[in-house]
Amino acid sequence: MFRKPLVATTVVAVTVAAVGFGVRQLSAEAAAAPESIRVSADDCATGPRLSPAAMREAARNPESRIVCLSQQPPPGVPGTRTPPGPPTIPAKKRPAVGITAVDCPQGTWGIIRSNVCTVIPGYIMTWKNVCLNGICEPWLVGWLEVSSTLRSDAWPHQRGWVINLDIRALSAWGEGKDGSFIRGDVNCSGACVPKIQGFPKQLLQVGKVVSGYGSVSSTVEGVGQVAKAQGIMNIDIEGVRPAIPGRQGFLVDPEVRCDTIVSTVAGCVYPQAGIVWDLISDLYPEIAYNVKSAQNSGIVGHDVPLHRTLKGNLDFQNRQISCNPNVPRPIGKSCDEYPFASTYEGAAKFPNGGRTFQGCDRPDLPTGVTGPYGWSACMVDKDDNDDQGGDLGTFYWRNHVLDGDDFYVEVI
Secondary structure (H helix, E strand, O other), rough: OOOOOOEHHHHHOOOOOOOOOOOOOOHHHHHHHHHHHHOOOOOOOOOOOOOOHHHHHHHOOOOOEEEEEEOOOOOOOOOOOOOOOOOEOOOOOOOOOOOOOOOOOOOOEEEEEEEEEEEEEEEEEEEEEEEEOOOOEEEEEHHHHHHHEEEEEEEEOEEEEEEEEEEEEEEEEEEHHOEEEEEEEEEEOOEEEHHHHHOOOOOOOOOOOEEEEEEEEEEEOOOOOOOOOOOOEEEEEEEOOOOOOOEEEEEEOOOEEOOOOOOOOOEEEEEOOOOOOEEOOOHHHHHHHHHHHHHHHOOOOOOOEEEEEOOOOHHHHHHHHOOOOOOOOOOOOOEEOOOOOOOOHHHHHHHHOEOOOOOOOOOOOOOOOOOOOOEEEEEHHHHHHHHHHHHHHHHHOOOOOOOOOOEEEEEE
């Protein structure tokens, strides 16, 4: 039985090569088909051509069908909706505050640090080989309109991720009303191996949903390492009537990045997702005052991201400039700097760009300075400063923020 796998970034036609086998009489069913349905071309949406193996199968069984999946609607069929193009990866941007769940848009990927999701429309076509006067062509005898929700969940504190696919049947015509059998499996490309599979054979008909999943494990090894991979959800489509099956691959475009840098235990995220660290004013009022004042004066971090540094010497330089140990600390206070010493935008980038604000106990720094080029410092409660530093470290750990990764800061 002929199968031709195809991996694509979205639902793409399973294509096959030329047809031409003996003279056969046109069936009554085919003779009655509307002329607009009779097509012959080179993809699933306009008539699949057969490979030599499929030709031999069709010659043995002239009543056999071909089933395949396309994102394009059947030509000449009224009432079908024209779907959009392949899903795109959105430009990285600052996410809205408080976003904890990913959207599933159509035409693009919804993405947060641990999840990606998209909705892909398509049509499962059923073609029948019909021969008349020595010419054999595939004729469309049915279609099943589907909506596929593809979701992938990365595990920030484990070595892998899981891919889920839900396919809902919306409408049908002709033999498409019989439905199609769907089963699947997960594979991957890059530094990874497929693991648990959970997509058994299921019948998809109008009003029903078939679902499946598969997990993938990263092969990143050792401490201080990083590796990338992409997951692939494959599905096999079989006709209810005898048919040459189709096989389709859905590539999860956004790459998964797994590392053993922020922790000795590997974890995985989608680094294309923008992330925000929420600085809670009620917990750290003096630190929030410094950060908010700095952002209001033009220093980056709110609308223009900061970038983490893992270079220990740069972290040290940033602190030496913004919070030099020779600067007196009031009792119970410690020095807080913004941008953080753990970022490339820290004080070492603009050594002479210091500023401060009213009540910050930094008489060595000017007030009233504005603009994006610089840094601020303020004396704050020592215990709060220690705790806030721990919270920022936890944010880095949970989101696997590596050297050069960007993030935003929101005072809430």
